[in-house]
Amino acid sequence: MADFSPDIRAFCCHYTAQQLCAEGVEQRRQDGLPDNVVIHRVPCTGKLMVSTLLAAFEDGADGVYVVGCPEDRCHNLMGSRRAAKRVGAVRAALAELAVEPERIAMFHLERGFHPEFVQAAQEMVSRVAALGPSPFKGGSR
């Protein structure tokens, strides 16, 4: 398991991720964003569907997380709260399937680049690395 590098998919609000995305791959690496985190920028996390998050697992993700605005300062008012509810629905569904709910998480972060954005990515990588490969990939066969 020591050499396991989890496949992590991040769905980020445009406003939270825009500065980081503007920096380019090399700068992001220097900032400390792990290479195995793939960022999908969305106009608003409130637009994310439960099925989109599940599709990431079907596509082979070991872990998924969503980064949206602070709950009370969402650019689109209720978007990040909606996203958090949908993340909660996926957590519940993973639990029903006897899969660790910690494989998906919601982070509410301020807009623009800041260390917490990188920390969230590092936290998910380390959390999912500890859990091991996704059982949906046949790890539990």
Next chain:
Amino acid sequence: MIIAQRKPIPEILGMVAPYRRVLLLGCRGCVSVCSAGGDREVEILASLLRLGRQKAGQELAVVEAALVRQCDREYVESVDRWDGQYDAILSMACGVGVNFLANLLPMTPVYPAVNTTFYGGSAEQGVWTEQCAGCGNCILHLTGGLCPMARCAKSLQNGPCGGSVGGRCEIHPSVPCIWQLIHDRLERLGRKEQLLAIAPIRDWSAAGHAGPRTLVRDDLTL
């Protein structure tokens, strides 16, 4: 509308365990409105079923579809278009839809993906409450429009029972006593004397206690 709720995923996976190809059939009627079995829920459940099977090291092909309604023969018959593409049907409609499919397809296994729960309304976003019991003999004209058959824990026709405390039901203290609400409403409407009339013993045969009910409208039949 009819309110339903998706069954637990392990229960559904158990139903479809013998099959490799499943038609997951949503309904765009009531279960769509209460977010239990419409197009969106079909998409989510299909994904969860595939993930569940993948976890067990098996594959499941899911044909995702939804009908306008599963409680009308004209729509249910269109299920023929997926003929040969599945081993069993998993219906996300209410129990009526499941029955209709089973009636129409005698050789096809049909399974329910939701628990059909009650006739209700949307109290607020994400909250539904039972409002009608479908008892077939409506007395709402006598009770200020509030239904004791559905909303009284004892379905009393002559209420209140005497057990309510502070206007709350003694069986479910979180629920207002419907007879208290009926009393207050009739008083507001100046019709309180209506409560003095004793409702006769009810004929429950209209409520389905005499077997399945059928309604025939001669003006509509062809």
